[in-house]
Amino acid sequence: MIIKVQDIDNVFHIPEPWYIESCAFDEKKEQLDCYISFPKGATFSCSNCNEEHQKVHDIADYNRTWRHLNFFEYPCYIHAELPRTDCQKCGKIRRVHVPWAIKLRSNFTLLFDAWIITMAKDMPMNAISRLVKEHDTQLWRILHYYVDQAIAAQDLSHVTMISTDETSAKKGHNYVTIFMDPQEKNVIHVTKGKDSSTWEACKEHLESHGGSADKVTEVCMDMSPAFIKGATEHFPNASITFDKFHVIQTANEAVDLVRRNERKSSIDLKNTRYMWLKNEKNLTKRQKENLDRLKDSDLETAKAYRMRISLQEIYNYPSEIGPMALTDWIQWGRRCRLKPMVDVAKMLHKHYDGVVQWFNTKLTNGLLEGTNSLFQAAKRKARGYRSDKNIVAMIYLLAGKLNFSLKQ
Ligand SMILES: [Zn+2]
Secondary structure, X not given: OOOOHHHHXXXXXXXXXXXXXXXXXXXXXXXXXXXXXXXXXXXXXXXXXOOOOEEEEEEEXXXXXXXXXXXOOEEEEEEEEEEEXXXXXXXXXXXXXXXXXXXXXXXXOHHHHHHHHHHHOOOOHHHHHHHHOOOHHHHHHHHHHHHHHHHHOOOOOOOXXXXXXXXXXXXXXXXXXXXXXXXXXXEEEEEEOOOOHHHHHHHHHHHOOOOXXXXXXXXXXXXXXXXXXXXXXXXXXXXXXXXXXXXXXXXHHXXXXXXXXXXXXXXXXXXXXXXXXXOHHHOOHHHHHHHHHHOOOOOHHHHHHHHHHHHHHHOOOOOOOHHHHHHHHHHHHHHOOOHXXXXXXXXXXXXXXXXHOHHHHOOOOHHHOOHHHHHHHHHHHOOOOOOHHHHHHHHXXXXXXXXXXXXX
C-alpha cells in the first residue's frame, strides 16, 4: 500500500523541525509505521528549563515509538530518533519533548489519549482494552493522568453551595463521598470514606483551588451524624438542608420494617414488598390493583404506607405551609404506635430545621438526576478494576465537567 507522506502530514500537523520522513504499511504485522525525523543541525527547546535553540547532544533512543490513532482498523505507530540537548542555560542533559505526546514517558500520542478518553465516557475500560489491543493498566494510566491534570487546574472560587452523597464501590465496602456544586452542576471533590473527615478533605481541596469555606452558605446532605459533624465543623457559615430523597427513603425503609413485622400474620402481604416501596406510577398493573385493594385497609403496613405518601406530599406544599404540615406529620408519627414510623417522626423532629430548610433552598442531591445512577455507571465502566482510585477517576470523567486539555 502506498501512502503519500503529504496526506499523513496534513493529519498530524507536526511542527518543525520535525517532519515525516516516510510511512509504510507492514502487511505482516498489519500496522502502519510512520517515521518522523529532524534535519541535521536542528535545535530544540530544553525540556528542563524551556530555553530555546539548544543543539542536539546525542540520540537517547534510536527507535522511540508511540501508538497513534488507528489507520482504519490498523494500529498506527510513530517512530522517531529521540535526541537529547545539553542546555547552555541550565546545564542539564535532557531528552527533548516531542509535540505529539503529552509527556516524556508516554507511549501514546495526544490524539490516541483523546480517543481513549472519549471512548471511556461510553465504554467499560476492559472493552476499550480489547478493542485497541492495549493492556488496561496503560489505558487507566492515560485516564488518571488527564483527570489529575484537570483536577489540578480546577477553579472553585465561585462555590457557595455544596451538595453531597456517598456510595460504595462494593456493597457495604469502600465508600466514596462525592461533593458537588449544585449551581454549576459540577464535581467539587471526590474522596474515599464517608466519615466527618471527608468534609475536611473537601474544605482543603476547595481552598487550594481558589474557593473559601467561609463563602459556603448552603450545604445539602443526608442525616448521617458524621456528615452533620463534618459540615458544621468545617463549613460554619453554611445552613444545612437535609436531602428530601433521603428523608423519603428513610420513611420508605420504615414502611418496609412494618411490613416485615406484619407479614407472618397476614397472607395479604405475601410478595408485596416492592408494591409498598415504589411510587404508584412505577407499579405494574397487577401491583396497582393489589395496592388499590390494600392501601386503605386496616393493615399496619397500609397505615405506614399512607404516612409515607403524606410525608412525600408535604414536599409539594407551598413554602408557607410546608413546615407546619411537617410539624403535624411529626405529631401524627409520634402517636401512631408503629415503632419504625415513630422513629422516623423522632428523627424528623430532631432534624426539623434542616428538613424544612428545603422549603427555602429547594436543594437536593438529585442534581445528578440520581447520583446513584452515575455511580453505577462509573462502576460498570471500571468493571474488574474497582479500586477506589479508578472509581473516583470515572466519577470525575462522567460528571466532573473537567477541562481535559490535550495540550502540553
Ligand atoms: Zn535548560
